[in-house]
Amino acid sequence: MQKEVVFTNLxxxxxxxxxxVTSIYTDNKEDQEDLFQEVIFQLWKYFDSFRNDAKxxxxxxxxxxxxxxxxxxxxxxxxxxxxxxxxxxNESDTHDEVYEERLRLLYQHLKHLNxxxxxxxxxxxxxxxxxxxxxxxxxxxxxxxTKISRVKKKLxxxxxxx
Amino acid sequence: xxLEELQSAWTKMSNELDQQKKLTNKIIxxxxxxxxxxxxxxxTKYESLGALVCxxxxxxxxxxxxxxxxxxxxxxxxxxxxxxxxxxVSVLSTLKKIKNIDILKGSYKENLKVYVHTKNxxxxxxxxxxxxxxxxxxxxxxxxxxxxxxxxxxxxSLKTEQIITLxxxxxxxxxxxxxxxxxxxxxxxxxxxxxxxxx
Numbered sequence: 001m002q003k004e005v006v007f008t009n010l011x012x013x014x015x016x017x018x019x020x021v022t023s024i025y026t027d028n029k030e031d032q033e034d035l036f037q038e039v040i041f042q043l044w045k046y047f048d049s050f051r052n053d054a055k056x057x058x059x060x061x062x063x064x065x066x067x068x069x070x071x072x073x074x075x076x077x078x079x080x081x082x083x084x085x086x087x088x089x090n091e092s093d094t095h096d097e098v099y100e101e102r103l104r105l106l107y108q109h110l111k112h113l114n115x116x117x118x119x120x121x122x123x124x125x126x127x128x129x130x131x132x133x134x135x136x137x138x139x140x141x142x143x144x145x146t147k148i149s150r151v152k153k154k155l156x157x158x159x160x161x162x
Numbered sequence: 163x164x165l166e167e168l169q170s171a172w173t174k175m176s177n178e179l180d181q182q183k184k185l186t187n188k189i190i191x192x193x194x195x196x197x198x199x200x201x202x203x204x205x206t207k208y209e210s211l212g213a214l215v216c217x218x219x220x221x222x223x224x225x226x227x228x229x230x231x232x233x234x235x236x237x238x239x240x241x242x243x244x245x246x247x248x249x250x251v252s253v254l255s256t257l258k259k260i261k262n263i264d265i266l267k268g269s270y271k272e273n274l275k276v277y278v279h280t281k282n283x284x285x286x287x288x289x290x291x292x293x294x295x296x297x298x299x300x301x302x303x304x305x306x307x308x309x310x311x312x313x314x315x316x317x318x319s320l321k322t323e324q325i326i327t328l329x330x331x332x333x334x335x336x337x338x339x340x341x342x343x344x345x346x347x348x349x350x351x352x353x354x355x356x357x358x359x360x361x
Contacts, residue, residue: 004191007190007194008187011185011190012183012185012187012190013183015179015182015183015184015185016179016182020176037193040190040193044193044194046265049266062266063265066263066265066266066270067265069270069273069274070260070273070277099171102167102168103172103175105168106168106171114352114356115274115356116271116356116359119270125168125169127173136269136270137271138268138269138272139269147359155165155168156165
């Protein structure tokens with residue numbers, strides 16, 4: 001029982017993080033909901049093996065991103081998936097056209113990156129340092145730096161060409 | 163549009179998300195407790211069904227192997243069996259490997275590598291399957307014809323409608339192989355780039 005309480009509190013606290021991870025690896029709401037559910041399932045499955053030597057969010061990023069790698073789009077929705085649509089996030093309360101357009105463009109550009117680039121730029125957008133990104137991805141910090149500057153250049157070129 | 167503007171949009175979205183705590187405890191627990199179907203279950207289900215059909219046909223050929231009374235029919239039978247057993251087993255074992263990727267153990271980089279490698283292998287197997295299926299027609303037809311109707315197609319001349327059907331099938335298969343190969347090439351090329359990026 002105690003475990004359930006701790007887990008649900010953790011998910012509620014960091015649901016935004018999970019929403020963001022699942023949003024960059026999927027192309028539509030339906031796939032995102034399925035991936036979101038899969039991530040929560042995996043987090044629960046491995047919850048006992050979480051050790052306090054890492055930050056809980058680092059662990060969550062890792063499980064969520066690793067789960068997303070193997071996510072396969074389905075043509076048909078499973079009948080037994082939890083209907084999270086009605087609680088799922090999330091249009092802004094305030095209507096800000098500039099912000100929405102930027103967000104739309106951001107996702108549009110992210111879709112053109114490969115899985116590794118997507119993961120790196122996502123963590124960068126999340127404000128993670130190169131060391132933290134290295135810890136989550138398993139790349140060396142210097143490699144992270146090199147690759148991120150390459151992805152930034154690629155994004156910039158894409159944005160200029162649009 | 164600058165990168166900084168995208169970053170600020172992301173930060174704004176993050177802040178909004180942090181304020182929206184829409185998931186309830188019940189929904190979270192439902193997600194963890196229900197018998198959640200792994201996404202691979204659906205895929206392996208179809209592959210397993212396909213494999214079962216192949217194995218059933220293989221068994222049928224094995225039990226009737228004595229009806230193949232010439233060395234060339236026996237050779238065709240052996241190739242048919244090889245095709246019906248080896249390919250499905252390889253596909254299923256590759257799918258199992260993807261399914262067993264340890265999400266917690268490996269890093270993002272390591273898991274991505276394993277995933278891309280295994281996915282490539284799966285695509286290659288599917289490609290081989292198409293080509294072998296194409297060639298396999300030449301082995302399967304004589305075998306089934308001999309077992310079911312006791313006719314040796316190598317000795318009987320084909321009727322006109324049989325020749326037409328066979329030609330249409332071969333042309334369709336050739337187009338299908340070409341189309342599948344192009345798709346495969348495109349996917350593996352991008353996978354190769356990703357793997358190089360991971361080195």
